[in-house]
Amino acid sequence: MILILLLVLLSLPSFAYNPYTDYFFCRYFQQENPKKAETYCIRALERLPTPTLFVDTIRLELLLKRKEKALELAKRMKHLYPKEQASYLTLHSVYSLMGQKDKALSALEEGYRLLPKSKEIMLFLADEYLRSGENKKAKAVIENLAKESPDNPLPYYMLARIYLSEGNKELAIHYLEKSLQIKSSFEAGFITLGSIYEESGEYTKAEQLYKDVLKTSPDNKVALERLANLYVLTNRLEEAQDIYERLARLYPEENYAYQYALVLIRSSKYDKAEKILSELYSKYPDNLEVAYTYGLVLEMEKKTDLARQVYERLYKKDPTNTKVIERLAGIYIDAKDYQKAHEILKKGLSLDPKSYQLNLLMGSLLNEEGKSEQALSYVNTAINLNAKDYRGYFLRAIVHDKLGQVISAEADLKKALELNPGDPELLNHLGYSLLLWYGPARVKDAEKFILEALSKDKDNPAYMDSYAWVLYYKEDYKGAYEWLKKAYEKEKEDPVINEHMGDVLLKLGRKEDAKRYYERAMELIKAGKRGEPGQEERLREKLKD
Template sequence: MEEYRAAIDADPTSEYLVSALAELYAKTGRIRDAVVEAQDLLKKDPNNLEAHKLLSRIYLRSLGDMNAGSGSQSVLKLAIEQQQEILKLQPDSLDDHLLLGRLYRLNNDLQKAEGEFKTAVALQPDSEEAVTTLAYFYNEEGDTTRAAKVLNDVPDSGRSAKLYSALGYTYEQQKNYKGAITAYQKATEIDHDNLDAIRGLAQNLLNDGQNDAALQQYRIVADANPEDAETIVRIADIYRKTGKYDLALENLKKAGSMMQDSLEVPYSMASVYQAQGRYNDAAKVLDDLLKKTEKPDGNYSQGERTNRAVFLERLGTIYRDNNQDQLALDTFRKMLPLGDDSAQRGYQQLIDTYRDEKQWQQATDIAKEASEKLPNDRGLKMVYAAQLADMGQPDQGLQQVKALLKGTPEDREVYITLAQINSRLKRWPDAEQALDKADALSTKPEDKQYVAFLRGSTYERQKKYDQAEQSFRQVISSDPQNAVALNYLGYMLADRGVKLDEAVAMIKKAVALDPANGAYLDSLGWAYFKQGRYGEAEETLTKASQRINSDPTVQDHLGDLYLKTGRLKLAAQHWERALNEWNRTIAAEVDPGDVSRVQKKLETAKVKLAKEEGSDNKQ
């Protein structure tokens, strides 16, 4: 530095020497001196490109070292000013347009950011960096259609692994998982060692329900990087989803040894324990997580509040699955002070718990409380209205929902609720009309699928089985991994004793997608019964009863199974249990024909049992 100073004293007009000294100041951490020297240069020559670049680098480095706040905002503006000056002097610099765009994005000046990224693409249409940066910008703003167009405008011959990965990510955001799979496969063909692309491929295979193929890709990543704990967690998640719980736990323990401070690993372990029916173990893990992350002053960041709500919600469902309903209710109530979204979910879980226990008035009371405490939550208002309809005030409930219509695309959810309420009230024309309006407002494929599913359900309840089957097949054709539609159609076919092999295959697929779902297990057990596979039927129906023991349909199915296998007394007990559960159920959830049918079966069984008992007494 002394030598530079001496040289400058000898030649005070040398911009080169002053610039070199400023650069040296910056490299040695004397930032203030570097800024002063660079600014002095610009006073003498406002078009000194190297001085502008030096100031830009200094401000960018300072931004990286600062926390968010007013200071960082002022430095951001200084960095933007220098980049603007640089581009005046070299307007065709692709890298500088991209950098200025990123700075605008950081400053939340989205229109200017987009302009810089588009300029970069226009300057060099085949630039991988420019094209992917613009695409990711559109993705961040939720405009996946424009992101896909930017990427697809690049000819196939000019597409790199990075570009294909960006396209895969874009399709994933659109829930076009097959398109994402194809794009990520192209990326891995170009760059076999690109682990990020392999991860993207694995995730989208998983999204598409191709569990085995996803597992294979994740194993490639794990073999290449055995210390990649996140990938091991993903492998464990696949094992959990496919019911291989021991392998899931083995991998989670391995990941936990690498990520000892991880919250995700113990949370995932609790999910496995819950699926295994090890409710006490699951509850302990989550209780420990809550204690570990608890702050005595209750001063949580937004992320910490979100985590606590997730932990509490899972713990509450574990208690509910274990028939510890009061503990479940107490746990869900702890979600209410954690913020609007957490409170909304907490209220919904409270309502669901009361409904599961057939405590209809309590469910209605808590729905009313929720709609009053969170008056801006339209969803909770509709839940309360539906409760009123179930409790014998249908017109009031429907009127409250109709009052939420605004003549905008947001009306879709309102029409869906109107359809559901009218269907439960058996007002079929009104239900179908509401579905027509919801369908007209549905723009996404998954939204169309959901309306088609509800239409199928409405037809099935009217015993319009051919139309119902057509609607369900439409859903499954669009989404072969739709477990709800697979189960509904499979059960509908099995219950009528038609296409039994196909019915079993569909329900098995639903169970594979959600192994712990009691309703799916009931469907599978009933389909086995219809095929005469009584041993498998008993095993599966018993599992279903353990999951949803207050469901009258499961008890009815068990009764029929025990009758068929010569255990009349057990059959009568389960039919009686079914009738008791129906007696505790609101009218909207009861088919009078089912009740009458079971009542007759029970009466016949009681007469036969009485005769058998009388015969035994005579002997």
């Protein structure tokens, strides 16, 4: 088509000047050869100027970085076409690019006086007033714009933003509601109004707002996402799952499947989350977020070997990622692969010596190796880095316990509980430790802490075992046996529960049964199951007797 037009233009008689030829080449060469285009544009302007040709030529001069020439043409355009809104908008643009803000504003104000119904001039002028903090002038212009554009939600939104910046939330809400009455799916309007409701804790209003948008636009991505986030915020995780699942189905190219997996993890639906993350990991193996979260959920599912493979791949790709180093160090410590744990923690601490988590892990590793004095140094460093995290005090209590410093251990456990009140793991640990340290002398204190732990997690076998030990010290061996049976049914591979079963059965006169549980406890420890400090020696003595 362009070739045909070119042939037609070239075939015109040479003695008859046609400005449209210049106009054609003015536009044709603008991108590939701006300098060549300029010659045609200027000549066309001299012979047959039009507002559109002026705009094209001014744009070309700006492209050639000839701002003064562009300004000259913009002034000339305004002189020739004082009733064209483009004259004032173009002059405003040129002045703005030249950094002459006052003159840019004056161009719009002049245009507004001459063309008071120009919607485009009003929008730009209101924006200029807002930028300079002249809210009163901006309001007047926007209110006029609203009258001229009764079907446009934007002016009401702009008024809402002004009142919001002035702290007048009530009027802001009024104008946002007006904008949404015009168009219920007006995105800027419902996002801003929803944010106001959420920040004020008016979650029911925010929910209804997003649902109203979805009535007219059921697949509206932003409204669905806002609703899903609201459900997560208010801990309505089942409803959040439904929305994210829908978003993932509607917009598979977005990252909603990942968001869906995160909500499933928060809901403790690890198997479902694992399936989604496995698919995402296969599809995007180099996505750090996906891979890291996949590793986490594998750990939650006790698939530690697979998690380790994921983290090791991540570490190979980026050996400076301290978050990955933390996860790998924890896995190595649990697997008693202390050499690898040392190597990776030294690397991590060389990258970030002030890392709370890495210092804590190094303390845990050294304590596992029986180097409790060295461990204490790292744990103290961690606590100095973050004195408000209960985990530092919890670990220090364990180290103090190993060093035989039970008074310090008890103080640290109580500090951990102060920072994380009601934590069942802490409550049980403190209660059970009091039994180990003081026996019958502190059984009442121990019972109180262990019963509180059970009230929060009644099916936890460790807490059941602890309560059985309370009954043991109260010499209620039958009661202790009943609790231990329940604990054993849930966790047969725990060396401590097996030993306690043996102790209680021995008190009940069932010596052969007791021996069988002692032997099983010893087998589990030798197989690498975690027991109590000194448990292996203790069992050896019991089996000898």
